[in-house]
Amino acid sequence: MTNNGITSAARLNRPLLQELLSAYGPVGQEDAVRDICRRELEPLVDEVWIDEAGNLVGLVRGTGEDDDLGPIRVMAHLDELSMLVKRVESDGSLHVTQLGTMYPGNFGLGPVAVLGNHQVIPGVLTLGSEHTTQESQRIWETKPDQGDKSLDWSHVYVFTGRTTEELTAAGVRPGTRVCVDGSKRLLFEVGKFLGCYFMDDRACLTAMLETARLLCEGERRPARDIYFVGTVSEEIGGIGGTYASRTLPGEITLALEVGPTEQEYSTSVTGGPIVGYSDQQSIYDKSVADRLMDIATELGFSPQAAVLGAFESDASHSVSAGQTARSGLLCLPTLSTHGYEVVAVDAIPAMSEVLLTFLLDTRIPGSRR
Structure with a gap:
């Protein structure tokens, strides 16, 4: 021993x-x-x-x-833990919700993989620009010096850079799973410890x-x-x-x-x-x-x-x-x-x-x- x-x-x-x-x-x-x-x-x-x-x-x-x-x-x-597509917007962005108990802050904004039935589509989980005023209510209310609300699923969305037709062809629709991208899944050494999602x-x-x-x-x-x-x-x-x-x-x-x-x-x-x-x-x-x-x-x-x-x-x-x-x-x-x-x-x-x-x-x- x-x-x-x-x-x-x-x-x-x-x-x-x-x-x-x-x-x-x-x-x-x-x-x-x-x-x-x-x-x-x-x-x-x-x-x-x-x-x-x-x-x-x-x-x-x-x-x-x-x-x-x-x-x-x-x-x-x-x-x-992952995300679930709730709806596909007309601009090709995805409104998502949680699949399992977690919040956007747990994953952090950044790259995601959209697991379409026919193709995996890269995307970015995003809130939007911090350089906004109260006119951009969804973003403004999450600012600690302004609306002071915790970041939730109603505030974020997935940017895909694709048209709705392209997403449909890839098999992306309500019910499609969205995961943290592989680029964020590498083991990270912290002394005698290992970190990862x-x-x-x-x-x-x-x-x-x-x-x-x-x-x-x-x-x-x-x-x-x-x-x-x-x-x-x-x-x-x-x-x-x-x-x-x-x-x-x-x-x-x-x-x-x-x-x-x-x-x-x-x-x-x-x-x-x-x-x-x-x-x-x-x-x-x-x-x-x-x-x-x-x-x-x-x-x-x-x-x-x-x-x-x-x-x-x-x-x-x-x-x-x-x-x-x-x-x-x-x-x-x-x-x-x-x-x-x-x-x-x-x-x-x-x-x-x-x-x-x-x-x-x-x-x-x-x-x-």
Whole structure:
């Protein structure tokens, strides 16, 4: 074990993380991210498939040596926050709204990719000129020394430089997804930290895939079946995760997420893995949370217990909908969640180590429904 608590087997697959961050995966259009994860997962598991909801599922079969050890479902979501075209204006500009909970300030003004059905169109998310007076009411009211309103979706639009006919030919219409452009999706080093949009949940997908690799290449096979699930539509209510909890065997759903690091939760981006005990959607199973805390402590990671507000996950949605009996939440400590997110370089392999030990632990009972 190294000084930071990570065994020599665990690693951060940085090229994979960058590939996942660069892939567009708005809600309902997660194909590119799912394809990458399937490519990586397929050689590591016994079986892989895409379910009716669009979730990617990889099964690692357990030894079956203990009938009291039912399957565990591990979930990290494929989708990302994005924008949705509400209408196409006569000048070719696009009026957009949020797809998932976020605001224009979270993304910042700048380049976007408009995912037309036939062509990806470059665009610019813009407010307009700051050199305006009250006559330009939409802009004026956002000025801190004037109208003093916070920037919202009614204030911004997407400039495309295209005619409506060109946009129609590209397959752009109401319902088209608009994503932060790839030029703004490059990993940025800040000392021992990495920053980028959409660490939520691409960093957790990277950790989940690393855990699958460790299971595949390790000498121990889990006693129970493990389902690794890349879920869809988490950002709009845990839709894919709830479906997977209902249709896959087992009674425990464990979500991998980014975790907010703020004073109100006594969490820090420099600390160890965050273990959730509740969020605004539901409480998490105490025995599962306690075991995650114990494992992270035993590995030397100084875990952070948290009672979260304004937060939801695939696991809490699943348990609140009655589709799983028990739930757990393991988080990467993350600065500026749902914005330009920052995580420690060591945090992703640390999550993999905790998850691996949890999945191999025979002290976590669960029936085989």
